[in-house]
Amino acid sequence: MCIKRVPDMDVRFKxxxxxxxxxxxxxxxxxxxxxxxxxxxxxxxxxxxxxGEVVVISLGPDVVQETLRKAMSMGVDRAVQLKADxxxxxSYSIATALAAELKDGAYDLIMFGRMSIDTAxxxxxxxxxxxxxxxxxxxxxxxxxxxxxxxxRRELEGAYELVECSLPAxxxxxxxxxxxxxxxxxGIMAAKxxxxxTKPAQLAEQRLALDAMALPPxxxxxxxxxxxxxxxxxxxxxxxxxxxxx
Amino acid sequence: MSNNVLAFAESRGGDLRRAALEAVTAARAIADVxxxxxxxxxxxxxxxxxxxxxxxxxxxxxxxxxxHASFADNNPEAVAATIASKMAGYGAFVCAAxxxxxxxxxxxxxxxxxxxxxxxxxxxxxxxxxxxxHPGYTGKILQTLTLTASPAVVSVRPGAFLPKENAKxxxxxxxxxxxxxxxxRVKVTETAVxxxxxxxxxxxxxxxxxxxxxxxxxxxxxxxxxxxxxGNAAVGATRAVTDDGWRPHSDQIGQTGRLVSPDLYIACGIxxxxxxxxxxxxxxxxxxxxxxxxxxxxxxxxxxIVGDVLEILPVLTAAVKQAKASG
Ligand SMILES: Cc1cc2nc3c(=O)[nH]c(=O)nc-3n(C[C@H](O)[C@H](O)[C@H](O)COP(=O)(O)OP(=O)(O)OC[C@H]3O[C@@H](n4cnc5c(N)ncnc54)[C@H](O)[C@@H]3O)c2cc1C
Ligand SMILES: Nc1ncnc2c1ncn2[C@@H]1O[C@H](COP(=O)(O)O)[C@@H](O)[C@H]1O
Numbered sequence: 173m174c175i176k177r178v179p180d181m182d183v184r185f186k187x188x189x190x191x192x193x194x195x196x197x198x199x200x201x202x203x204x205x206x207x208x209x210x211x212x213x214x215x216x217x218x219x220x221x222x223x224g225e226v227v228v229i230s231l232g233p234d235v236v237q238e239t240l241r242k243a244m245s246m247g248v249d250r251a252v253q254l255k256a257d258x259x260x261x262x263s264y265s266i267a268t269a270l271a272a273e274l275k276d277g278a279y280d281l282i283m284f285g286r287m288s289i290d291t292a293x294x295x296x297x298x299x300x301x302x303x304x305x306x307x308x309x310x311x312x313x314x315x316x317x318x319x320x321x322x323x324x325r326r327e328l329e330g331a332y333e334l335v336e337c338s339l340p341a342x343x344x345x346x347x348x349x350x351x352x353x354x355x356x357x358x359g360i361m362a363a364k365x366x367x368x369x370t371k372p373a374q375l376a377e378q379r380l381a382l383d384a385m386a387l388p389p390x391x392x393x394x395x396x397x398x399x400x401x402x403x404x405x406x407x408x409x410x411x412x413x414x415x416x417x418x
Numbered sequence: 419m420s421n422n423v424l425a426f427a428e429s430r431g432g433d434l435r436r437a438a439l440e441a442v443t444a445a446r447a448i449a450d451v452x453x454x455x456x457x458x459x460x461x462x463x464x465x466x467x468x469x470x471x472x473x474x475x476x477x478x479x480x481x482x483x484x485x486h487a488s489f490a491d492n493n494p495e496a497v498a499a500t501i502a503s504k505m506a507g508y509g510a511f512v513c514a515a516x517x518x519x520x521x522x523x524x525x526x527x528x529x530x531x532x533x534x535x536x537x538x539x540x541x542x543x544x545x546x547x548x549x550x551x552h553p554g555y556t557g558k559i560l561q562t563l564t565l566t567a568s569p570a571v572v573s574v575r576p577g578a579f580l581p582k583e584n585a586k587x588x589x590x591x592x593x594x595x596x597x598x599x600x601x602x603r604v605k606v607t608e609t610a611v612x613x614x615x616x617x618x619x620x621x622x623x624x625x626x627x628x629x630x631x632x633x634x635x636x637x638x639x640x641x642x643x644x645x646x647x648x649g650n651a652a653v654g655a656t657r658a659v660t661d662d663g664w665r666p667h668s669d670q671i672g673q674t675g676r677l678v679s680p681d682l683y684i685a686c687g688i689x690x691x692x693x694x695x696x697x698x699x700x701x702x703x704x705x706x707x708x709x710x711x712x713x714x715x716x717x718x719x720x721x722x723i724v725g726d727v728l729e730i731l732p733v734l735t736a737a738v739k740q741a742k743a744s745g
Contacts, residue, residue, distance in 0.1 A: 181556045181673065182692050194559065205674060261563060263524070264533035289673070291561065292554040293536045294515075295524035302528030307495065307603035310521045313667065327668050328517040329618040329676075331430070333492060334608040341603075347674040348667050379567035380533040383549070386560045391699065396711060396722035401733040403723055407705065408737045410721055415703040417624070417682040418741055 173214055173228050173248075173283045174270055174300070175207040176259070177239035178290040191384050203239055203352075206285030212350040213315060214283055215247045225249045227277070231269055231373050232259045244363035245355035251366070254373035261291065262380040267299035269373040275304055279340060281322070286311040286344040301342035309335050313348035419509045419546075419568050421454025424501070426513035426522060427473055427481070429462050431611060432490075434469040436621050437514035439476045439581030444574045445512040446477040446584060448543040452509065455479040456586070459504065459593075461497050463490040467590050474588015476581050481590045488599040491606040492518060496599035498525035503596040505530055505569050510548065515573035516620065523573045532567035539578040548572060556673045556696035576620040577679055619671065622652035624682045627671055627698070629656040631687015631708060631727050635664035640731040641686055647738040654678065656694050672697035687727040690715025707731070 179185075179199040186195040203211065214226045228243040230236040231254040240251035254269055274282060282304075284297030301308030312335070314325035322341055326333045327348075355363070397403055397410065411418040425445035427438035438458070445456045458478040460466055467483035474481065484500055501522070505511060511526055513519035515537040527534040538550035539560075549564045550572065565572070619625060626648070628641040638653070645651035655665040657672060671678055673696040683701035688694060690706070690713055698704070699718060706719035707727045716722040723730060 179555075181558070181696070185555060185558050187559075194555070261561075262533045264527060264531070264567075267528065290555050292552070293534070294520050295527070295534050295536055298521070298524035299528035299534075302525055308525070309604055310494075311517065326517070328430075328609075329620055330668060331609060331611045332668065333606050333610075335604060335606050337604045347670075379565065380535060381564050381566070382561060383564050384562040386562070388553070388557070388560050388700070391704075391718050392720075394706075394716045394719045394722055396716055396719075396724060398723060400723070400725040401730045404730065404733045404737050407721055407723060407734070408741050411682070411703070411705070412741060415682070415720065417703050418738065 173207070173210050173226070174296070175211065175228050175230050175239060175243060176204040176285070176288045177201050177230060177232060177236045178204040178288060181289060185387065187385050187387065192382055193385065201235070201239065203242060204285050205289045206287065206345050206347070208352040209347060209349045210283040210285055210345040211243050211246055211248060212352040213345060216350055227252065229254065229270065229273055231256055231266055233257060237368060240368055241363050242355065244366045245359040246353055247359060249366065251368045253368065253370045255370050256373040256375060260375060260378055261382040262378045263293045263295040264299055265376040265378055267296050267303055268376040270296070270300045271303035272374045273371070274300065281339060282306070282342045284342065284344045286346045297342060297344035304342070306340055306342050307337050308342040308344070309337055310344045311346040312343050313346045315343065315349060420507055421449065421452035422508045423449040423454060423456050423510045423512060424504065424508040425456055425458045425478065426501070426511070426519060427458040427460035427469065428514060428516060428518050429460060429466060429469065431609070432462060432466065434472060435516070436581065437516045437519060437576055438473065440574060440576065440579045441512050441514050441519070442473055442476045442478050443582050444541065444572070444579040445510070447541060448510050448512065448548065451543045452545060454509065457482055457508070459484065459501060461489040461493070461500070463487055467592065470588050470590035474586050475583055477584035477586055478588050479586045481588055482593045483590050484593050484595050486595050486599045488602070491609050493599055493602050493606070494521050494525060495602040495604055496595055496597065498522055498529060500596040501526045502529035504593070508569055510570040510572065512572050512574065515575050519573050523571055527571040530569060530571070532569060532571055533565065534571040534573065535563055535565045536573050538572055538574045541572065541574065557677065557699060558696070617650065617652040619652045619654055619669070619676050619678050622650060623680055624648045624651035625654050625678055625680045626651050626684045626686065627654035627656070627688060628659060628686045629688030630658040633728070637728060638664060640728065640735070644684070644731055644735045644738065647735045647742065649742065656688055685715050685719070686731060688715055689713050690718070
């Protein structure tokens with residue numbers, strides 16, 4: 173599983189003086205949402221089979237070790253940090269580094285989040301799969317196995333698909349698979365002793381550069397026009413004449 | 419490097435999707451700066467080529483038609499392989515960041531050994547680079563990214579590039595798939611289409627969304643009635659409601675659901691949790707109906723009504739019907 177460390181989104185972000193990053197002071201960090209679902213799904217598979225090993229990989233500076241420990245406190249067996257000064261904006265570059273680490277792992281299933289909740293490229297999983305020459309199914313909301321065939325469900329706009337693919341394979345995880353568990357105290361203690369290996373990340377050249385980050389224009393403050401169904405005619409008038417959407 | 423741009427003409431079940439016209443429109447913006455042509459590429463069962471004329475009307479100079487029985491369902495491996503095999507003649511590939519487009523773009527990009535600029539809401543092209551604006555951090559931050567790789571692979575957010583009529587030749591040319599599309603390792607065994615009459619959340623100009631304030635699943639009828647009165651509306655929901663199984667997960671709007679920006683968003687019995695706002699805060703006009711005047715949804719609503727949604731919805735539905743009837 174490839175997991176990314178991201179800030180908690182439930183805050184008002186400030187832009188750092190560089191204009192190219194968020195101001196990280198006071199932010200809490202955790203496993204990116206969809207990656208957390210992937211961790212839970214992987215642990216459930218292991219528990220069901222009562223066999224196998226669950227490994228997490230994260231690319232980034234040393235602070236990602238905390239994120240990797242969190243995954244191990246949930247029950248993941250071991251972790252690998254691909255050390256880089258920062259996480260680049262270029263997802264192809266990230267994918268090359270992840271693929272270099274994954275290629276000799278003989279993994280049956282490699283899981284990603286469908287997108288990272290911060291930079292939101294939604295690309296790294298499928299790109300890594302292509303680089304590894306493995307089949308990939310993106311944005312799955314259900315996963316079952318029939319022997320070595322994975323049976324999955326993918327949500328589309330107003331529709332869904334049932335998809336099959338034989339292992340080894342890469343999947344990217346959407347919501348709906350599994351709610352991540354909270355680490356137990358025992359899990360947290362155990363995680364401290366689990367293996368965490370650090371290696372340099374073999375990033376490819378950067379050809380997608382982050383020029384700037386900005387806060388979107390603020391919405392004007394809300395306005396309550398009145399109470400109860402008596403104000404419906406006024407609402408309809410405003411929608412027609414002011415907002416011009418009716 | 420070629421100045422021509424290839425646009426992905428998405429279809430489902432034999433029908434052209436609006437995402438196809440948006441991709442062509444966005445591709446046109448790049449090609450016009452570079453003095454190149456726009457070609458669209460469409461995949462489907464035999465007969466899909468009939469859509470070439472509509473793609474031409476929206477700015478495609480030519481349409482590559484890839485017909486094969488195994489393109490009746492999504493076949494992302496074969497689609498991506500075919501697109502990548504054609505890219506020698508193009509400087510850029512553009513698709514919509516729809517469920518299908520988001521599946522295709524990174525596959526194509528990785529085959530070409532280039533990054534992808536995803537989910538652009540705005541884009542400016544020069545001869546050698548493309549700069550996009552891409553919302554991240556659950557819509558709370560706008561990232562400006564410059565793509566210098568060639569070819570450039572870009573996906574554009576649904577709704578950000580409205581289809582524009584722009585008559586071009588749209589000459590259809592039949593193209594063979596790369597490899598055997600029937601041999602894909604990933605197989606779709608079933609595609610279950612919801613109510614096809616229903617507008618998609620990403621395409622509807624109006625969204626009526628319901629939350630736990632509706633009290634029970636059956637009361638979503640009131641939301642559907644209002645949507646029907648508008649005629650151009652889709653129905654959305656909060657996670658509280660999709661978790662309880664009142665609505666399918668595909669209707670969920672928010673951080674972990676769909677990101678939408680319709681012209682009008684009406685939130686019915688929705689508290690306005692940060693994760694929900696993440697999916698709809700870019701809507702042009704927001705209306706909120708909630709019985710609690712302190713509900714956070716009112717902080718971003720252009721027009722708020724405090725009151726019982728079960729009482730207000732039928733009155734609003736009747737008023738909208740009347741307004742529509744009187745033009
Ligand atoms: C990691 C994570 C991801 C999440 N992702 C999403 C997401 O993508 N989308 C999402 O929506 N949520 C998401 N959530 C959940 C979110 O935090 C909220 O719990 C959810 O949005 C609340 O839904 P709600 O507004 O329907 O319900 P509630 O918060 O229970 O609000 C119901 C509202 O209805 C009002 N009400 C009650 N009765 C009436 C009445 N008769 N008339 C009028 N108003 C009435 C109440 O005053 C209240 O404001 C996520 C949460 C987490 C932790
Ligand atoms: N720095 C990283 N380290 C490990 N995995 C990552 C990293 N960045 C992205 N990923 C994985 O790729 C998925 C998609 O990320 P993205 O393409 O950035 O939206 C994430 O959900 C993670 O599973």
